Amino acid sequence: MDRADAPNSKADNIPLAVGTIIFTVLALSLGDALIKQSSTSFVIWQIFVIRSLIAIPFLVVYLAIRSPASLRLNGAVKWMALRSFMLVAMWISYYLALPHLTLSVAAATYYTLPIFITLFSAVLIGNRISRMGWAAVFMGFLGVLLILRPTADNFNLYALLPLLSAMLYALAMILTRTKCRAEHPIMLSLALNCTFVIVGGIAAAVISTLSDEMRHGFLLASWTLMTASDWGMMAMLAASILIGSVGAAIAYQNGPSQMIGTFDFAYVGFSVIWGIIFFAESPDALSVLGIAMIVGAGVISLRQ
Numbered sequence: 001m002d003r004a005d006a007p008n009s010k011a012d013n014i015p016l017a018v019g020t021i022i023f024t025v026l027a028l029s030l031g032d033a034l035i036k037q038s039s040t041s042f043v044i045w046q047i048f049v050i051r052s053l054i055a056i057p058f059l060v061v062y063l064a065i066r067s068p069a070s071l072r073l074n075g076a077v078k079w080m081a082l083r084s085f086m087l088v089a090m091w092i093s094y095y096l097a098l099p100h101l102t103l104s105v106a107a108a109t110y111y112t113l114p115i116f117i118t119l120f121s122a123v124l125i126g127n128r129i130s131r132m133g134w135a136a137v138f139m140g141f142l143g144v145l146l147i148l149r150p151t152a153d154n155f156n157l158y159a160l161l162p163l164l165s166a167m168l169y170a171l172a173m174i175l176t177r178t179k180c181r182a183e184h185p186i187m188l189s190l191a192l193n194c195t196f197v198i199v200g201g202i203a204a205a206v207i208s209t210l211s212d213e214m215r216h217g218f219l220l221a222s223w224t225l226m227t228a229s230d231w232g233m234m235a236m237l238a239a240s241i242l243i244g245s246v247g248a249a250i251a252y253q254n255g256p257s258q259m260i261g262t263f264d265f266a267y268v269g270f271s272v273i274w275g276i277i278f279f280a281e282s283p284d285a286l287s288v289l290g291i292a293m294i295v296g297a298g299v300i301s302l303r304q
Contacts, residue, residue, distance in 0.1 A: 017255025031240025
């Protein structure tokens, strides 16, 4: 989910862009389903570190061959670091929600992010919101209410975490647009994966100092020994994050952001499918209506 608008002097390749973004969100949604499935077996920090340690060599080799100048640090390093820490916080919030929500609800709530991009762009960089833009904000808000249904009886506090993730992602993308626009997309992905390793390593060190009674759950458990099949799953997660970062960059460089952003919402549909296949989840009618309203609002926001 690492996207940045970059200047593009070559002609668009719409079939390549659309095909790439669909394949990208297919891989990302499958990776998130695997993380939800493994949340009872691994602590989140172990996933962060192992997945990124597998992905980093591929990113370094690619940059060393195709764009060695990108590996040199420049004045934008502080902005890349801030962007990376914001995105890591975004993923932490989203992954912590997955064990407690259906995959489709988490995905739909997270994909309110175009609405937050619209709002934050107006507040932080002075973009004007049209009437249609405000209509999209209102529609998305109603969609979230239909999904979450925040009553005293059934409100799930974890449902707020994907909303927090969407806010963090929106802020990170505005930072990408304003401060990191000239950076190579693969370098941004490398910085993000290095930050995953740093944050995961620090968290693991802190957890090792806790008592045995405190070390449990997806956030505070100790690392577990990995079997051959576990390593295979981690390799799939690394492939997912590589496809997500590289594929999104290719898609948004070869097609208009509004068009590609519309196909980006295929993530929600794939999440519904993985939820049915892996977890026998079946969203009710109100949730389906809420998902449809959020997707519609997001498409309208992107087109603004």
